[in-house]
Amino acid sequence: MSKPRKVKVVIWGFGAMGSGMAKMILEKEGFVITGVCDLHPNRVNQKLSAVLNQKISTRQDVVIQEHIESLVSKKQADIVLLATDSFTKGAFYKIKWILEQGVNVISTAEEMAYPYANEKELSKELDLIAKKHKATVLGTGINPGMMMDYLVIALTGVMSHVENIEVSRVNSLSPFGETVMEEQGVGKTIEQYNELTKSNQLAGHVGFKESTQMICDAIGWKISHFEQSMSPIITSVDRKSPHGFAKAGDVAGVDMRAFVSVNDEIKLIMKHPQQIEPSLGGVQTGDYITILGTPPVHMAIQPEIDGGIGTIAICVNMIPHVINSRPGLKTMLDLPVPRAIQGDVRDQIERK
Amino acid sequence: MSKPRKVKVVIWGFGAMGSGMAKMILEKEGFVITGVCDLHPNRVNQKLSAVLNQKISTRQDVVIQEHIESLVSKKQADIVLLATDSFTKGAFYKIKWILEQGVNVISTAEEMAYPYANEKELSKELDLIAKKHKATVLGTGINPGMMMDYLVIALTGVMSHVENIEVSRVNSLSPFGETVMEEQGVGKTIEQYNELTKSNQLAGHVGFKESTQMICDAIGWKISHFEQSMSPIITSVDRKSPHGFAKAGDVAGVDMRAFVSVNDEIKLIMKHPQQIEPSLGGVQTGDYITILGTPPVHMAIQPEIDGGIGTIAICVNMIPHVINSRPGLKTMLDLPVPRAIQGDVRDQIERK
Numbered sequence: 001m002s003k004p005r006k007v008k009v010v011i012w013g014f015g016a017m018g019s020g021m022a023k024m025i026l027e028k029e030g031f032v033i034t035g036v037c038d039l040h041p042n043r044v045n046q047k048l049s050a051v052l053n054q055k056i057s058t059r060q061d062v063v064i065q066e067h068i069e070s071l072v073s074k075k076q077a078d079i080v081l082l083a084t085d086s087f088t089k090g091a092f093y094k095i096k097w098i099l100e101q102g103v104n105v106i107s108t109a110e111e112m113a114y115p116y117a118n119e120k121e122l123s124k125e126l127d128l129i130a131k132k133h134k135a136t137v138l139g140t141g142i143n144p145g146m147m148m149d150y151l152v153i154a155l156t157g158v159m160s161h162v163e164n165i166e167v168s169r170v171n172s173l174s175p176f177g178e179t180v181m182e183e184q185g186v187g188k189t190i191e192q193y194n195e196l197t198k199s200n201q202l203a204g205h206v207g208f209k210e211s212t213q214m215i216c217d218a219i220g221w222k223i224s225h226f227e228q229s230m231s232p233i234i235t236s237v238d239r240k241s242p243h244g245f246a247k248a249g250d251v252a253g254v255d256m257r258a259f260v261s262v263n264d265e266i267k268l269i270m271k272h273p274q275q276i277e278p279s280l281g282g283v284q285t286g287d288y289i290t291i292l293g294t295p296p297v298h299m300a301i302q303p304e305i306d307g308g309i310g311t312i313a314i315c316v317n318m319i320p321h322v323i324n325s326r327p328g329l330k331t332m333l334d335l336p337v338p339r340a341i342q343g344d345v346r347d348q349i350e351r352k
Numbered sequence: 353m354s355k356p357r358k359v360k361v362v363i364w365g366f367g368a369m370g371s372g373m374a375k376m377i378l379e380k381e382g383f384v385i386t387g388v389c390d391l392h393p394n395r396v397n398q399k400l401s402a403v404l405n406q407k408i409s410t411r412q413d414v415v416i417q418e419h420i421e422s423l424v425s426k427k428q429a430d431i432v433l434l435a436t437d438s439f440t441k442g443a444f445y446k447i448k449w450i451l452e453q454g455v456n457v458i459s460t461a462e463e464m465a466y467p468y469a470n471e472k473e474l475s476k477e478l479d480l481i482a483k484k485h486k487a488t489v490l491g492t493g494i495n496p497g498m499m500m501d502y503l504v505i506a507l508t509g510v511m512s513h514v515e516n517i518e519v520s521r522v523n524s525l526s527p528f529g530e531t532v533m534e535e536q537g538v539g540k541t542i543e544q545y546n547e548l549t550k551s552n553q554l555a556g557h558v559g560f561k562e563s564t565q566m567i568c569d570a571i572g573w574k575i576s577h578f579e580q581s582m583s584p585i586i587t588s589v590d591r592k593s594p595h596g597f598a599k600a601g602d603v604a605g606v607d608m609r610a611f612v613s614v615n616d617e618i619k620l621i622m623k624h625p626q627q628i629e630p631s632l633g634g635v636q637t638g639d640y641i642t643i644l645g646t647p648p649v650h651m652a653i654q655p656e657i658d659g660g661i662g663t664i665a666i667c668v669n670m671i672p673h674v675i676n677s678r679p680g681l682k683t684m685l686d687l688p689v690p691r692a693i694q695g696d697v698r699d700q701i702e703r704k
Binding site for chain 1: 376379494498499502503505506508509510511512513514570571572573574645646647649650651652653654655657658661662664665666668669670684685686687688689690691692693694695696699700
């Protein structure tokens with residue numbers, strides 16, 4: 001029996017995430033990259049091989065386009081990996097347009113990992129559009145999408161009763177670039193940090209609302225109160241990472257927390273301190289899940305799962321599940337368990 | 353809007369697992385137990401309340417039946433929890449008959465967690481029967497089903513490349529009863545142990561073939577060689593558990609291992625030492641998953657997830673997913689992520 005045709009992928013947004021996905025896809029069997037769209041002047045009109053600085057077969061060595069219109073149709077693409085936004089609002093019209101072409105989408109936008117949390121109306125609209133055009137849209141990533149939600153939910157699967165949950169992701173910001181340093185306040189003085197937070201200019205982690213709503217919807221907890229906080233992590237020693245520097249007394253990152261009440265009792269706590277060079281602060285990085293109940297679960301992953309590679313991997317690994325899915329807006333709650341693709345991706349596609 | 357009718361459950365096999373599931377279901381909203389079948393003379397013709405020694409509403413306080421025939425029909429049951437066997441062959445005719453009534457099944461049989469591993473033909477037959485009668489069958493449990501396979505697979509979901517995998521479940525047999533003591537050789541002398549293994553009378557852990565095949569099929573590894581071993585765990589001190597006793601120099605349990613090669617290279621190692629009172633041997637129990645690759649994953653759950661409660665919980669927690677599923681033989685690879693049921697189970701059922 002001859003192999004079915006390759007899975008055609010278009011990548012929209014070619015920053016660290018989009019280009020990482022391209023590299024991963026190029027290493028796998030059964031995929032073909034049929035188009036890339038990006039706005040950055042250094043990348044537009046360049047060949048993929050030039051931008052990635054690696055050899056690429058002629059068929060896949062596409063020229064990066066500034067405009068998406070000519071790249072996406074049912075004939076040209078089975079799926080678009082959309083790596084352009086953090087918020088559902090920003091990604092909405094892009095996703096809508098892709099779905100209207102009858103093409104599936106995976107979005108890296110943090111809010112899209114569980115868009116019902118912050119954008120109920122837009123979520124309903126996306127679901128309707130997707131169903132109308134017989135396509136599927138999924139938002140995913142390492143966090144939200146996996147470490148502070150999906151994995152928690154999976155572990156409750158072995159429990160007869162859940163009393164309360166504490167999830168903690170202690171990670172290093174050192175691998176990240178300048179944008180992230182800015183967003184997380186790395187290197188700011190305390191005064192600068194206070195100014196920036198007052199004027200809402202520090203993003204911190206986007207995803208607590210999504211992760212907590214996903215967990216609570218999954219296990220059947222009705223949230224009565226949600227609150228989150230962000231505090232500066234002040235370093236007592238100078239810390240230097242490739243793209244960041246915080247001198248002693250300044251901000252090395254932010255400590256984010258969320259508290260979720262069910263019937264006015266705190267049932268779910270999230271802790272997510274992010275900083276450059278955590279070891280210099282005596283901090284061991286890791287992903288931790290503690291669920292009290294029957295039976296209790298105490299999980300630790302040390303060090304933490306790398307956020308950059310993790311997001312790239314889970315987006316690519318979910319491609320077969322999204323293609324196989326019934327149409328509509330899906331979340332990680334709906335689809336089968338994510339898994340690495342070590343063989344030919346076509347073996348995972350159900351023929352219709 | 354009025355609530356839809358309750359989810360009707362029949363339990364077939366009322367040992368530790370079946371009766372544990374009944375207790376769990378009785379604590380949840382939206383379920384009703386409509387029948388129980390069991391052969392044990394102490395339980396047949398007894399009311400549920402008498403056997404479980406707890407108050408039960410009149411509707412659910414069924415009399416335990418020796419024969420299943422009158423208990424299972426589409427009208428009486430949405431699902432049967434079948435907790436009678438370890439092997440697919442033993443469970444096959446029971447599952448077949450339930451499916452022929454058009455009723456869904458969850459089986460605790462270890463082999464049924466991934467029946468393709470040992471019983472390809474029976475699996476195909478079950479799939480056909482299920483589809484013909486528009487019902488679904490799933491096998492699951494804590495192990496195989498979750499700790500040494502599903503969780504491993506989920507963690508590979510954040511990886512772009514998997515180099516090799518080592519999974520270890522170090523658990524205590526102390527909570528288990530006399531049957532398990534017998535099956536695992538607890539209390540035997542080394543001579544007795546050697547005799548029993550020579551004549552294939554020690555079961556040890558059933559599930560390595562299922563777990564390893566599930567992992568390899570999921571990520572796309574073709575197995576070139578599988579082998580497993582069992583060695584006695586000799587205790588250097590006397591160990592006593594509620595149902596077992598091993599004196600110094602005798603067998604406190606068994607250490608099971610499996611080695612799986614892909615292209616003649618060992619890629620997947622499973623270690624599962626099971627013994628009574630492991631702490632007396634200086635052993636810390638836990639579930640451990642180490643996956644080398646990009647990024648590497650080092651996970652530890654300490655102590656191990658309780659095997660008894662865990663199996664009971666995951667079987668009950670998967671009920672909505674099985675009811676919602678398309679017909680056929682399904683595995684944990686096919687269905688959405690397991691999750692605890694803290695609210696009304698009916699909220700998880702998709703209306704058709």
